[in-house]
Amino acid sequence: xxxxxxxxxxxxxxxxxxxxxxxxxxxxxxxxxxxxxxxxxxxxxxxxxxxxxxxxxxxxxxxxxxxxxxxxxxxxxxxxxxxxxxxxxxxxxxxxxxxxxxxxxxxxxxxxxxxxxxxxxxxxxxxxxxxxxxxxxxxxxxxxxxxxxxxxxxxxxxxxxxxxxxxxxxxxxxxxxxxxxxxxxxxxxxxxxxxxxxxxxxxxxxxxxxxxxxxxxxxxxxxxxxxxxxxxxxxxxxxxxxxxxxxxxxxxxxxxxxxxxxxxxxxxxxxxxxxxxxxxxxxxxxxxxxxxxxxxxxxxxxxxxxxxxxxxxxxxxxxxxxxxxxxxxxxxxxxxxxxxxxxxxxxxxxxxxxxxxxxxxxxxxxxxxxxxxxxxxxxxxxxxxxxxxxxxxxxxxxxxxxxxxxx
Amino acid sequence: xxxxxxxxxxxxxxxxxxxxxxxxxxxxxxxxxxxxxxxxxxxxxxxxxxxxxxxxxxxxxxxxxxxxxxxxxxxxxxxxxxxxxxxxxxxxxxxxxxxxxxxxxxxxxxxxxxxxxxxxxxxxxxxxxxxxxxxxxxxxxxxxxxxxxxxxxxxxxxxxxxxxxxxxxxxxxxxxxxxxxxxxxxxxxxxxxxxxxxxxxxxxxxxxxxxxxxxxxxxxxxxxxxxxxxxxxxxxxxxxxxxxxxxxxxxxxxxxxxxxxxxxxxxxxxxxxxxxxxxxxxxxxxxxxxxxxxxxxxxxxxxxxxxxxxxxxxxxxxxxxxxxxxxxxxxxxxxxxxxxxxxxxxxxxxxxxxxxxxxxxxxxxxxxxxxxxxxxxxxxxxxxxxxxxxxxxxxxxxxxxxxxxxx
Numbered sequence: 059x060x061x062x063x064x065x066x067x068x069x070x071x072x073x074x075x076x077x078x079x080x081x082x083x084x085x086x087x088x089x090x091x092x093x094x095x096x097x098x099x100x101x102x103x104x105x106x107x108x109x110x111x112x113x114x115x116x117x118x119x120x121x122x123x124x125x126x127x128x129x130x131x132x133x134x135x136x137x138x139x140x141x142x143x144x145x146x147x148x149x150x151x152x153x154x155x156x157x158x159x160x161x162x163x164x165x166x167x168x169x170x171x172x173x174x175x176x177x178x179x180x181x182x183x184x185x186x187x188x189x190x191x192x193x194x195x196x197x198x199x200x201x202x203x204x205x206x207x208x209x210x211x212x213x214x215x216x217x218x219x220x221x222x223x224x225x226x227x228x229x230x231x232x233x234x235x236x237x238x239x240x241x242x243x244x245x246x247x248x249x250x251x252x253x254x255x256x257x258x259x260x261x262x263x264x265x266x267x268x269x270x271x272x273x274x275x276x277x278x279x280x281x282x283x284x285x286x287x288x289x290x291x292x293x294x295x296x297x298x299x300x301x302x303x304x305x306x307x308x309x310x311x312x313x314x315x316x317x318x319x320x321x322x323x324x325x326x327x328x329x330x331x332x333x334x335x336x337x338x339x340x341x342x343x344x345x346x347x348x349x350x351x352x353x354x355x356x357x358x359x360x361x362x363x364x365x366x367x368x369x370x371x372x373x374x375x376x377x378x379x380x381x382x383x384x385x386x387x388x389x390x391x392x393x394x395x396x397x398x399x400x401x402x403x404x405x406x407x408x409x410x411x412x413x414x415x416x417x418x419x420x421x422x423x424x425x426x427x428x429x430x431x432x433x434x435x436x437x438x439x440x441x442x443x444x445x446x447x448x449x450x451x452x453x454x455x456x457x458x459x460x461x462x463x464x465x
Numbered sequence: 466x467x468x469x470x471x472x473x474x475x476x477x478x479x480x481x482x483x484x485x486x487x488x489x490x491x492x493x494x495x496x497x498x499x500x501x502x503x504x505x506x507x508x509x510x511x512x513x514x515x516x517x518x519x520x521x522x523x524x525x526x527x528x529x530x531x532x533x534x535x536x537x538x539x540x541x542x543x544x545x546x547x548x549x550x551x552x553x554x555x556x557x558x559x560x561x562x563x564x565x566x567x568x569x570x571x572x573x574x575x576x577x578x579x580x581x582x583x584x585x586x587x588x589x590x591x592x593x594x595x596x597x598x599x600x601x602x603x604x605x606x607x608x609x610x611x612x613x614x615x616x617x618x619x620x621x622x623x624x625x626x627x628x629x630x631x632x633x634x635x636x637x638x639x640x641x642x643x644x645x646x647x648x649x650x651x652x653x654x655x656x657x658x659x660x661x662x663x664x665x666x667x668x669x670x671x672x673x674x675x676x677x678x679x680x681x682x683x684x685x686x687x688x689x690x691x692x693x694x695x696x697x698x699x700x701x702x703x704x705x706x707x708x709x710x711x712x713x714x715x716x717x718x719x720x721x722x723x724x725x726x727x728x729x730x731x732x733x734x735x736x737x738x739x740x741x742x743x744x745x746x747x748x749x750x751x752x753x754x755x756x757x758x759x760x761x762x763x764x765x766x767x768x769x770x771x772x773x774x775x776x777x778x779x780x781x782x783x784x785x786x787x788x789x790x791x792x793x794x795x796x797x798x799x800x801x802x803x804x805x806x807x808x809x810x811x812x813x814x815x816x817x818x819x820x821x822x823x824x825x826x827x828x829x830x831x832x833x834x835x836x837x838x839x840x841x842x843x844x845x846x847x848x849x850x851x852x853x854x855x856x857x858x859x860x861x862x863x864x865x866x867x868x869x870x871x872x
Contacts, residue, residue: 074518074521074522077522078522108541111481111541111545112544112545112548114481115481115484115485115545115548115549115552116548116549116551116552119548119551120547120548120551122558123544123547123548123551123557123558123559124544124548126540126543126544126547126559127540127541127544127545127548129540130537130538130540130541130544131537133533133534133536133537133540134515134518134534134537136533137519137530137531137533137534137537138518138519138522138534140527140530140533141519141522141523141526141527141530141531141534142522142523144523144526144527144530145522145523150530151529151530152530152533157608178608201564201585
């Protein structure tokens with residue numbers, strides 16, 4: 059008997075017809091002899107509806123109360139799912155984050171899970187019930203209701219899978235799995251059978267929207283096997299697991315891109331120790347989420363520093379950067395929100411030199427100018443013009459043989 | 466400094482405009498130097514909407530899951546109210562029934578409150594916060610979420626007022642208070658300044674729909690002063706308190722009526738000990754809620770037994786009654802759903818003989834035939850034809866001087 063955690067996102071439980079379909083799948087899994095723990099998000103856009111009510115009353119609702127409000131969404135979807143499961147004749151029970159023992163810190167709106175005390179879920183499973191848990195929520199050390207922030211339901215599912223030592227954590231979503239590129243940009247993109255945690259992390263960080271970074275990190279740290287698949291076709295999707303040394307690696311697994319960031323550049327920064335530290339400390343204190351950072355070699359005692367931030371953080375980062383530029387005697391601060399980030403991700407890259415050179419050649423052949431470069435051992439990212447990025451994705455996808463049959 | 470519990474029903478928090486108005490009233494009460502505990506119902510018809518979703522999935526949803534589902538409604542209204550209060554600059558905190566320490570038995574859908582462990586609310590009040598609590602819900606001895614059934618939010622408010630030793634429990638509703646008769650039937654009906662618990666209980670039991678019987682019983686048993694008032698005009702309403710011996714009592718406080726019941730009669734029942742007990746035990750076992758019972762004097766060794774039940778219980782009670790009639794050799798079972806119950810309620814009745822006689826004369830003058838009679842020390846009820854009941858209410862209201870100025 060396997061223990062399977064199944065997580066269903068908002069579109070998978072958007073209405074009673076979809077909930078019925080999910081219930082059938084859950085019951086089928088149970089009747090195949092598995093123990094099943096289900097994690098659900100709020101129905102469709104219901105969280106947005108609640109948020110709209112809150113903002114109608116207050117531009118900045120108190121975070122404790124906002125969390126109390128938003129957690130009503132999963133309460134509704136999870137109890138409706140149990141009702142649908144009951145209709146099919148299987149016993150089940152729903153549990154809030156608090157009842158499921160998901161203990162968090164006190165950071166409302168973006169709480170971190172401290173511990174999972176899953177005794178109650180174990181009892182329920184032992185009693186033969188299908189367990190249904192509200193995603194995205196927990197209870198803090200001060201007994202207040204908290205939410206886990208973006209991708210919170212995925213994190214709930216992975217945390218429960220880790221705590222219960224589940225055999226697999228299935229993430230059901232509205233896409234069929236993880237693709238070699240965004241299929242809207244590359245029609246020939248194909249679904250990957252498996253990727254490693256590291257590849258998935260790099261993909262999540264560079265524009266692959268299927269899984270939240272945080273839940274993949276959690277899965278890697280606790281060795282939870284993830285299976286990303288569709289709640290519309292129910293077909294097998296993409297496995298995210300430990301990289302197997304014996305497995306022949308594809309050099310490149312995917313081409314990702316991201317147009318959600320902007321670039322800030324400070325020119326002619328005096329090249330002295332501690333300057334970069336002051337800049338990025340000031341940005342961190344202003345809650346700006348800095349992504350890529352590139353510093354050029356020093357010429358004539360000064361250097362240029364460029365970094366990318368989410369477009370929504372651009373006003374804050376400009377303010378901080380301009381104040382500091384003045385203080386340290388830098389020349390100027392410029393910003394650019396017409397950029398895109400283009401990345402190649404692949405665990406096989408480690409043992410295949412020359413991937414970066416090939417990537418730059420392809421982009422040059424396509425007439426794309428590279429404005430920034432950053433790399434990790436299994437990823438190469440280039441910042442290019444946003445209006446040229448799709449051309450770059452298509453060319454790279456073809457060049458690195460990603461249109462071929464699955465490995 | 467007074468401690469005031471304020472309860473707001475669904476129509477009082479039906480949308481964000483109404484929630485804002487409630488927040489303003491709560492904040493005003495707080496700024497007048499009072500400690501305030503607020504109990505809210507779910508917004509408008511949102512509980513019905515949730516119920517509809519549940520019934521779309523299952524004709525008989527499992528009670529535990531239905532309670533989990535329905536409690537989402539108060540979670541939404543209470544957090545929105547705190548958000549609106551915060552906008553007005555006052556600190557507040559919302560608490561679920563479970564967080565508020567409302568411990569119930571395990572009867573899902575109609576749980577009874579066993580105990581209120583209000584330590585957390587006391588801490589919140591001591592910290593200067595306005596406390597907002599979800600009505601209608603609690604947590605059971607087996608740590609499952611329960612709901613209290615019809616009138617549940619009133620019961621929550623009264624239970625908290627008792628536990629916190631509040632000075633008053635204000636029940637805000639869409640009517641201005643308790644009236645001498647239904648104003649839709651008697652335009653000259655007037656709002657009562659005060660009624661005793663006993664009168665309120667009799668009125669609630671005989672058609673006065675303002676307060677649920679159960680919450681009035683709870684208030685009487687714990688000596689909680691109730692103040693029923695309007696959340697639209699915010700004017701003083703009707704006080705429900707202990708009867709004061711020194712107070713000059715009105716003989717009659719109100720005329721109530723109720724058309725929601727039907728009558729069942731068994732004719733020529735053998736007049737032997739134990740027959741009535743068998744009948745009403747069988748009805749109780751079938752969950753039929755019997756109201757009035759009348760047994761005629763025995764003639765020729767048989768008697769007739771009539772009783773009233775909610776119209777919704779009529780099919781069940783006919784089944785039970787016909788089976789038993791056959792068994793015990795009674796003649797026949799008839800039923801009648803064209804009846805209404807007409808009642809006079811007044812604590813002064815105890816010391817004024819002749820009220821019943823005067824009532825019967827008035828009804829006779831109006832040409833109303835009396836089909837059943839039952840009395841308590843402060844109430845007289847007659848069953849009459851449903852299509853004549855409004856005429857009876859109007860005549861009695863005029864005869865007993867209820868159109869006069871408030872006492």
